[in-house]
Amino acid sequence: MSDESANPTDAPETEADGGKTLGGSASENTVTRLRTRWEGARDREVTVIGLTIVGVAVFPYLFARAPVVSDLLQGYQELASLMLVWGIFAIGFDILLGRTGLLSFGHAALWGTGAYAAGWASANITEFPLLVVLIGVSVTVVLSVVLGFLSLRRGGIYFAILTLAFAQMIYYMASAPLSFITGGDNGFTGVEIGSFLGVFDLGTELPSIAGTLIGTWRYAFIGAFLVFSVAAIHRVLNSPYGIVFRAIRENEQRAQFVGFNVWRYKLAAFVLSGTFAGLAGALFTIHGQYVPLSSLYWQTSGEVVIMTVLGGVGSLLGPLFGAGIYLWVEYIVSGGYPFEWIAPYWLLVLGLVFVSVVVLFPEGVWGLVGDLRRRVATRLEEQ
Amino acid sequence: MSLVSEAARILLNGLQTGAIYVLLAIGLSIILGTLKFVNFAHGALYLIGLYAGLLISQETTFSGGQLAEFGFGTIGLDWGFLAALLIVPALVFVLGIAMERFVARPFYDRPDTDQILLTFGLAIVAQQVVRVLFSGSSQNFAQPSWAAGPLQLPLIGGFPQWRLWVIGITAVLVLIVYALIEFTDFGLTVRAGTQDTEMVQLLGIDISRPYVVVFGIGAALAGVAGVVGGPLNVVNPTVGTDILVPAFITVVIGGLGSIRGAVLGGLILGITESFLIQWSLVIPSLGIDYGFAPWSQVGIYAIAAVILLVRPQGLLGSEVDVS
Amino acid sequence: MADDNGSRSRRDVLKAAGAAGSVGIAGLAGCTGGSGGGGSGDGGGGEDYPSLGNFPVEGDTATFGFTVPQTGSYQSEGQSELQAYELAVDHLNNGGGWVGNEFSNLSGDGVLGKQIDYVIGDTATDPDTARNAASRMINRDDVIMFTGGSSTSVAIALEGLAQQEKVLYQCCLTHGNGTTGEDCRRYGFREMFNAYMTAQALVPPATEAYGDDLRFFQLYADYSWGQSVQSSMKQFFEEAGWTEVGNVATPLGTSDFSSYLSQVQSANVDVLFLDEYGLDGANSLKQAVSQGLKDQIEIIVPLYNQLVANNAKQAIPGVLGTTAWDPGIDDPSADSFAQAFQDEYGSPPAGVAQLAYAQVLQYAAAAERAGTFYPPEIIRQFEGYEYDNIGLGQEVMRKCDHQAQRAIPVVQGRPVDEQSEGDLVELVNLVPSDQVGYECNSGPAAKCELGEYGDE
């Protein structure tokens, strides 16, 4: 993911900072004036959603088909869809990590449950994609209430450990005792996804120009959920919850002393992020028509942590880019050509990059892009 | 087979499984208790101890990995197991001190989540470095010749000798660390620090030095766990992360900062695991014969969940521990 | 290695066409510039068949995909597979080995007039990773066939993908019953034998060596492969007069078997089956020996592999089992492969290498017989095909479940002082295919429904 998709990325800094004073108020300069207008517009829900739609719509073309760019990136359609799926997972995860300051190492349990529930539903209840997703999400919400309740029994450092532990418990349950449902090590192979609204086979191409840009109905289906997720999370962050989450992250005790039931808000953050994890998991099943056991393993939790931190915690779209970067390295760079020199070390490189992001750039790639943008803007204004 | 011998077997197997958990949990627990530092790289110290032990104790052929590609097909000192048992703890102790100085200390003032993220990243890096150097293939960590083979025990019959040594070595190490913490001035500072860091500082005691040592001791125990645990299994780069979760669970069950808690937690986990593996529910009249072995891993987490609900601070943890 | 990008973008469109069936194709011809129909004239048969999966093959090269474990515990096996694949591609393009000899319809100048190229993907012995790698090959690199893998879960996951994407998959190393049983797919073929056949193969040598009326116990890995081995052993050894006294499932990734082995000790049995694979197999065997079990009872490891043998060298002497292939098989085809491999890589081939090599050539030969890369035609060439060219005697690739009916090498660990690097087991018996077969309506095949060819 590089410059070409920078447009939508510019959009959102979600907090209600509309009142921010900008640069010098004497805006003789056109650039400044435009920028001021931009800054004012970019927070608006419509703008955020609009730009996300545009970004989602052109991304597969740029990634998999456009001349030059796609050669450079070596992308392909199915990976573009997968990036959106993980992107939903990561932006939902950031509600918890970036906003509320809670680090869960157990989100694999929620993602995996969403995936298995969707898979099981598709094999046994309905083939309609929307219903399959709905069932996956519902089951995950129930589980996240239970897991959140248990894991939040102890605060602070225990949370990461407990989420990790309970997620591993679910993994072990799926691996052996419940293998009659999950297929155990073989994964869930019986996924049956029907056509969308009974009309559009998800594997087929969209008509005419939409097909060239977006590609398949499957991508469009997933993309719609991504846009929905971005809109929903934007809404949540601009509701009272958004600011209470931040208050909890910044100073939990103070938040309690101004009268907030911190524990419930933490649980709410966990369940909200779990909802998106479940949605992403269900879409993962729609995407691959297969549920691997490893979707419940703690490494999946680790992956979403890395994606979120890499992209930038506490920014609406940063984690989406983190997911894109991670998957690009995992799928393209690790696959050799034209990256043979680095392919065997892909995870080592990601690990080192991750460590340096944690130590040096806590705002992640998104923060770096933001810094760069501000610097360029300042430079332009000075001229 | 009688009930008594069945129980003895479950106990012995549980002790042996728990022993490795205990060695890791003590380090995690005292580092967490005194320094309030969550070390997700503790498993990496185990991994490093394990590979160091492997290379010190025997010659090993690595068929893949960078070292092999550079022509170091066979590496290792072949100094024997005792040498590894002495050198590795010293080595990992130094590593632990370096880790405290260069990794942990700059992060004491950062939020807990940053500490976890950092050490998690380091754990990935450590695992990947081992994989790149030695390949992801599995290696054979031979048991020391003086402890190989089975031993005939009363009641139980043949039991692998090395497992008894693991229990013995762990017991000795635990006693040494316990004595150190319980009966020395150093230990007093550490114990006080576990309960209230600020108070100890107010009393004018320089705690940074003892704390460095705490980190070193915790690391060294993880290293030893690698050496004694290595010969129990086949060795590969993922073992460090695999063992981390049960080690954490041990701390949660036992209670933060408590050595006795870590030992108790390790024993409970080990015996639960070993019990579930061997227990079958047999009711002939109903035709029920269900083995619980598949639940053995689930069981240890279920125990943790129950203890957490009933006694959130852990079995031997103190109530004042506010996160 | 990767193809030019023009074909990649086309692939995205074509894949859609494949899934849509013939209805989609007409509509798509417009936006793809007609490449779907016009295609390659020579040998690809583009005019005769609609586009499907990655058919037709554009340009002068056809690409194969090799999904092998390059990281993780099975990377040494993956390495062997990959060596064999590269050897096979070399022979397809330039002649040598079985090409032109055992496989007389192969010319040594590519397949159907196209040179063979290949791409590699890492499975890490994880179904999800494997599917990701294969999906990249299919979507981006336009592979016409992919092969590889070292476990049943990977094979099942990839078979499913092959069926979805309508790209042929040659399973390579997978031994569980499900691969050609309940999880069989029209687009997957297995040259390897399965647990059901292993049990049949082991009965004669085991009863001959250890006796007729014995009590046995099984430890089995608690996932589908282990379960299928356990049930197959129980079925055939009980038919032969033995009695299963007990069995216990060991959770996936178990490294410490002492508690399980204790149960064996207390069960008073004559024989122990260790239905564990790879790492777990080596661990369980080592620990069984160090617990003193081998002094009291016989141990059988139904499926040997490099990892088991390498990591349990001290423990394997005399332990019976089966293996994909053994260099000790005395047959001209076997010898010529072993020689070609030895010449290329300087070491004898592992069992899995023969399997990998054979499956690539089998695909190429089927394509030549079909005269096209069009997958349904190749599938039809495979189905029911009888052959005697991979050094294991007469075989059939069965139409009903895509399972090769073949001979099985039974081996035994060599004594420690006779072991050498890469040669740790010795061939006891090559059990011919007619002794290990089963009917299409019995065993795993009874549960197999292959699914569509894609041109219905």
Next chain:
Amino acid sequence: MALLETQGLTKRFGGLTATDDVNLAVEEGEVVSVIGPNGAGKTTLINQITRLLDPSEGDIVFKGESIVEAEPHEVAQRGVSKSFQTASIFPDLTVEQNAEIAALGAEHGSFRLNFFRHRNQYPGVSEGTRKTLEAVSLWQKRNTPASDLPYGDKRRLEIGIALASEPDLLLMDEPTAGMSPEETNATVSLVETVKEELGLTLVLIEHDMEIVFGISDRIIVLNRGRVIAEGTPEEIQGDPDVQEAYLGGADL
């Protein structure tokens, strides 16, 4: 009826008794200071009232209801607010957001399922935020990140947060600790204004006797966890026990 009453409030830490049978009553509209030497139990007393600590014995009654079983956030919702000894603010948020959070806490309650409702649907919040920030003279700096404020401003923001949650009773733990003389004066006049304008009841812990005697209607003296004197500033000034407690009463 008193606004706040403690009945036999006792807190023991191991062998140490931090507050020992403390009975006090604060009437509505009063300014009460709690003084005493270091370790007298002042902060422990406050922490029990805000329910950060569980008392070992005794009861706390606020507006006629026992709050001894309540959670800290419930106590805050009932109208007890606390300003911390150290500036306990939300450092990465702006001054305005700091106050907004507290105002939201008051307007919105401890928890509600309204995560899709936009924050601008709560007009009372922005009104409360503005009023509070104007009261503590930080309205001009509303867009500054809180961590960038000078120390005195941080402490004022701290008080602002406590005020924005619209309390009936404000507990202030050493509001002028570490302040320069000017900052101290500004804070004192702030406290007085606030008290006048909002009609607050104040409980103050303070070391600076000048402030204590200047501002308080009533003073309660703690020593070793026990109340040793209680009365108007004049009464306390002459109390020999108090002088004794302060080792000769150097400060008095």
